Amino acid sequence: MKVVRRFSTLLLFLMTLTAWQYGFSADSEIPLASDLAEIARLSQQQGVPTIVFVSRDACPYCRTLRDSILGPMLAANKFEQRANLVEVSLDRLEPLTDFDHEMITAEAFSERYRAGITPTLLFLDVDGHEISQRRVGISNLELYSHYLQKSIDEALVVTRSQVQ
Numbered sequence: 001m002k003v004v005r006r007f008s009t010l011l012l013f014l015m016t017l018t019a020w021q022y023g024f025s026a027d028s029e030i031p032l033a034s035d036l037a038e039i040a041r042l043s044q045q046q047g048v049p050t051i052v053f054v055s056r057d058a059c060p061y062c063r064t065l066r067d068s069i070l071g072p073m074l075a076a077n078k079f080e081q082r083a084n085l086v087e088v089s090l091d092r093l094e095p096l097t098d099f100d101h102e103m104i105t106a107e108a109f110s111e112r113y114r115a116g117i118t119p120t121l122l123f124l125d126v127d128g129h130e131i132s133q134r135r136v137g138i139s140n141l142e143l144y145s146h147y148l149q150k151s152i153d154e155a156l157v158v159t160r161s162q163v164q
Contacts, residue, residue, distance in 0.1 A: 031085075034097065036052075037100070040128070042084060043083075043159075046084070047160055048156065049124060052121070052124060053087040053119060056089065057091045061137060068141060083152050090106050090107060099127055120136045120137075132158065
């Protein structure tokens with residue numbers, strides 16, 4: 001009986017450790033955009049596009065995308081050397097710095113890009129121009145990662161051609 005109890009305790013400990021390591025990693029949190037000009041500068045230095053995840057707090061599809069696709073990809077370093085990902089919540093009240101160093105509201109940002117439907121992923125160059133097909137909504141969760149990778153690949157080609 002003691003062996004079963006010890007084994008159960010060890011198994012519970014390992015499951016908790018695994019959940020903490022993979023499910024609750026601080027690395028899987030998508031940074032909120034506060035200064036898009038700075039993100040663009042970093043993206044330019046790294047030769048990668050900027051991906052802006054336009055979301056709303058009450059959007060269940062945004063939570064699904066964040067929890068099932070984007071967060072796990074961040075935790076697994078799938079964006080490293082390929083893109084910088086930030087989130088712009090349309091519920092945000094405080095302004096953020098735009099690509100041209102001007103202050104802008106999240107709502108005005110979404111209006112400019114016609115990104116009022118959430119979730120939307122925008123693939124942008126250093127000047128804030130779209131350089132790949134945006135991803136709007138989630139039509140097929142199983143194929144979403146594939147299409148996301150395709151958009152990142154397209155944006156990388158454009159970004160790297162702009163550097164030369």
